[in-house]
Amino acid sequence: MPTAPRRSDAPPPRTGNSETEVLRGFLDYLRNSIAAKVEGAPEPQVRTAAVPSGTNLLGLLGHLTFVERSTFLGEEVTDWQATFQAASTDSVAEVVARYRAAVEDANTVLDECTDPGAPVPRPRPGRPAPSLRWALTHMIEETGRHAGHADILRELIDGTTGR
Template structure:
């Protein structure tokens, strides 16, 4: 297994506002996990190297659903199933789909003037979190899974760094 070390990218230097800081860190983590999956070899990207069954591609597929549910109002009925990407979808398609959902989520976030306001997504019958809570949760969720992805990618081909 070659040791494909990449230069580590430091956390972003964001503007001074709370929204610039939160969105800057979320974008940093989004880019980190997409880069970790992009170019990963088949079939290893779909093969688990850990007892939980977690796969590198499954992490990104899951985060696509989390972004869609949090910011776009998509409904997910089986969260565990979001960790299993369709076998017919290529790595490139899943990375592109993630980036598309992130871009759509950013368009929604661009309309949010106040972090205390509810996320502007339809979710009938359920309380809507504040934009601040949603951004903080997505930073936590994406950061946790980006850490998992770091380990899984290193196990696949030795690639490290962001």
């Protein structure tokens, strides 16, 4: 395994004092961390499983794209396991761009949410939306979990560490 230069770790974000500012600040911090882990990762290792479960960097970021769109935009996902598989034609840049677009779309919705106890305003007929507080906390947990997986996978690929 080649040894990549070690990136310095970014400290936790400085945020405003409101509950929503703190939650959004930490979510954005994690979003940027996982996107940075995938950006520049070499082919074919970026899509190659390094563990028996089949987990790979592109699949993790693709999955998080679906989770963002489901949680904040109300998009339906019928097969969550399939969201971990990147298409063979997807480039790293395309997967990262789709993720960043999903984050931007989610943030557009979040910019209009002021009450952490109010439901996320997403269209999903017949299914209640979670509160903003729940949605942000869930996305911090989900993104943080997969960012940790991405840390390990990227280090196994080319030695890159840090955020």
